[in-house]
Amino acid sequence: MILPFWLQETLKAVLIGTAVLFFITVNALFLVWMERKVSAKIQLRRGPLYVGPMGLLQTLADAVKLISKELTTPRHSNRFLFVLAPLVVFAPLIGSFLVLPLGENIIIKDLNIGLLLVFAMANIAFLGIFTGGWSSNNKYSALGAMRSVAQNISYEIPLLLSVMGVVLIVGSLKMSAIVEVQSNVWFIFLQPMAFLIFLCAMLGETNRAPFDIPEAESELVAGYHTEYSGFRFALFFLAEYTNVFIGSALAATLFFGGWRGPLLPGPVWFILKTYALVFVVMWIRWTFPRLRSDQLMSLAWKVLIPFALINILATAFVLSAASAGP
């Protein structure tokens, strides 16, 4: 039996969407568990132990608890925006998974502008954070929202500029092409400065410590999601960990040869590299204090952007010299 084309496509979309959603959830649950274990190891503790083997099901239990909680809405908030915000933060993440190359030819849609799509989607999420903080009608939330807007604008630029070097070498924004070019040498060796800038900017984009000022709990209680509870809070939480995953996956693809590696199949390498980078991100979080918002800005504008520009210039210069040579 042959289904009509539109039905085939719809079915495909639904199936892939469900699979991605399932992956996001399981991945976030695992990352939360991993974060708790990593932080425990760093902090002389043992972390979750009792629910499931090595406490693996602890986060699942927590998620169930979170979902079963009452959804509260502050009395003077803008209810429509307040409910909308977590969805706006969460939904674009699914889009980013479209273009992540898990292995050779294992990619949902190998778009020409793959790399650009990920950044575009990440930016929409900030709109949600801002709406959430603003509509809560809480001064702490509003402060968090203000900070996140400023931070997003500042860190978007070095993030994009840092990958430009890679894009110049590859000559394409296509994710599969980027991995293809790295078959001989990973870009981390050709573009080490770009990687450092990318890592910094990524931490800034994903609101991770030491750049977690929009939700700085010792200053702003919980920042933009102070008023959120239950499942809506869970969506913010899920988004945060998925963002870390996407950022690390992007770094693995751009600088560490993506799914390429000996012996093991591509997807395994991809996941291994991504989780190794996630571990680095967690390690940084539990080692450094938080920056102040103005210091954060000056880091972006006075350090990261100039160095990213220098990196692009140098790359372009070397490339043109190489192509013009004998």
Add this chain to the structure above:
Amino acid sequence: MSSTLAGAYLAPLIEHFKNTPGVQFNEKNHARTGFLSEAVIPESSIRDTAKKFLSHEFFLETLTAVDFAECFELAYCFNHWKECSRCVVKVVIPKSQETATSIHDIYAGANWLEREIHDMYGLKFTNHPNLKRLLLPENSRIHPLLKNFKGEVSGSDVKQVGQLIEDYKDGYETGYAEDIPKHPDEYVINLGPQHPSTHGVLRVLLKLKGERVLSGAPVIGYAHRNHEKMAEVQEYKAFWPNVGRLDYVGAMSYNLGYAALIERAMGIEAPERTQYIRVLLTELNRVASHLLWLGTYLLDLGLFTPFFYCFDDRERILDILEHVTGERLTYDYFRFGGLQRDMPDEIVVRKAGEFIAPFKKRLKDYHDLLTRNVIFQKRTQHVGVMTKETAMGYGVTGPSLRACGIPMDLRRHEPYSIYERLDFEIPTEGGGDAYARYLIRMREMAESIKIIEQIITRIPQGEYQQAKIPRNVPKGEYYFAVEAARGSFGMYLVSDGSPQPYKIKLRTPSFANLSSLPVMSQGCFVADMISILGSIDIVMPEVDR
């Protein structure tokens, strides 16, 4: 106890008092009373006297009122930072008058102290800019430290308290009308009293423009229990549990202060062994207190991990203290002329040895991880800068004062117990910022460890309790100050010879240190506000008493 204090800095003032008509001047025995001199001056000349003290670089240690049957007596304690020169200046206010003169513009620290007296005694201070209640709610109608306030269940004063609860039944408007900003860019935010970083129930009324702090006014009194009234209605020994509940993080110093005060007043001295044990426990507690500060301060700066390391180290100290006292936090172990029970020497020496070696390594780790950490430096250097003059004006003491370059530590400044015989240094730093305060506390921990090492090798054997303790304290006024973890903790005792204290004023270091917050926080960012608040290391139950 040393009584060889020369009082060279006091000489010009003594000269001044002797030459002024209408001033009653007495020399006092420092070893017996804690004062070097006393002057009773007419109410009209207090401002001139205060200016005179200020010009000779004295600071206002404390200010309190005593309710006598026919008059109020205001007692201003002045002291010099270079050498102990404590002088009490008294002003007698007749009951019919009810007004006194404010010196808030001469000594900024008097602002809060005068408000507290207004709150507790109903006295009014002329020219005070903000004469509101400090510790009790704004619309209270009681003045609890008046002698006619009995606090009996059937009495009219308790009915007033009931009325107060009735008034607040539907909640009340927080903030003051005059604080609501007129400019559309500005807004007010309540930092606390329920906030993760205010270390208890402190409320700071922040006026902001964006993230910039225009002004930050602390509002205190949420943990007020009126220990001073409790002292007045109980016998001397019944006050012991209260002492451990002022600063619950460094309660040993407070035990030591109270024991030493009453011993000074009774004219007894604790046995040698007891003195050693007291200092040992106090220093251990000081390290524990600084560790707790370090952990929570870094938590305020968004750094989680050291908190667990600090608590791990602190846990070992608490284990030792628990072995000795049976308590882990609010110690109630010292007694007049002795201790509650003897210390198990072997266990303590062994456990202290087990603690010291790993802790020295940890201290090095903290230095390696923090002292030159760029982010840490950026968050603390040039943040919350306090000048020497500000610190003196507000009566700031402890690490916050030593971070401004003033080497005043009562363990050397006015040596008590066995500190004279111990070898340790008083660290000072010049910066006056949060980073300098951090460095001071880190070095103080190392110095305390040095003291502990000296003591555990030479604790003498013998009696731990003075056999004969008088029941009453002789009539008179006494002062005793000790260096607590947060600064100078002083107690001013007025005794009428009865088994109960007539008046005890608790001069707590955090109170004065916190009152300087508006100066330090002027023009900083919200994030700095947290950093400053953490760096002065306040404990709210001690501020509110």
